[in-house]
Amino acid sequence: QVQLQESGGGLVQAGETLRLSCAASGGTLGSYTVGWFRQAPGKEREFVAAIRSNGGTFIYADSVKGRFTIYKDNAKNTLDLQMNSLKPEDTAVYYCAAGRPILSAIKTESMYYYWGPGTQVTVSS
Numbered sequence: 001q002v003q004l005q006e007s008g009g010g011l012v013q014a015g016e017t018l019r020l021s022c023a024a025s026g027g028t029l030g031s032y033t034v035g036w037f038r039q040a041p042g043k044e045r046e047f048v049a050a051i052r053s054n055g056g057t058f059i060y061a062d063s064v065k066g067r068f069t070i071y072k073d074n075a076k077n078t079l080d081l082q083m084n085s086l087k088p089e090d091t092a093v094y095y096c097a098a099g100r101p102i103l104s105a106i107k108t109e110s111m112y113y114y115w116g117p118g119t120q121v122t123v124s125s
Helices: none
Strands: 003-007 010-013 018-025 033-039 046-051 058-060 068-073 078-083 092-099 112-115 119-124
Touching: 003 092, 003 112, 018 033, 018 092, 018 119, 033 068, 033 078, 033 112, 046 068, 046 078, 058 068, 078 092
Parallel strands: 010 119
Antiparallel strands: 003 018, 018 078, 033 046, 033 092, 046 058, 068 078, 092 112, 092 119
């Protein structure tokens, strides 16, 4: 059973940067596809970014492409999300997740087995 814990959320102004981290225990992230999802108030949870278990495929939502970068450190068993040029519409609770989705379903949250409790990111205008 893999446990995930996010950290690094907070309140920033538009245009600033923030780095989220997700620490895993009880299992190794290297054997899973890992990703970040987010849920804004009143909206459904949506896909943000993912790295496939082979480490060679990175997938981003169009809304964050070019601004966010996902990193996985197998040695530290952590997953990070570097968020640059933040916008008010990036405000949400951010969740890290691990699973074994096929590539065509990598953006589907039901394909992920393990989830962290989430960390709040608030971007003011």
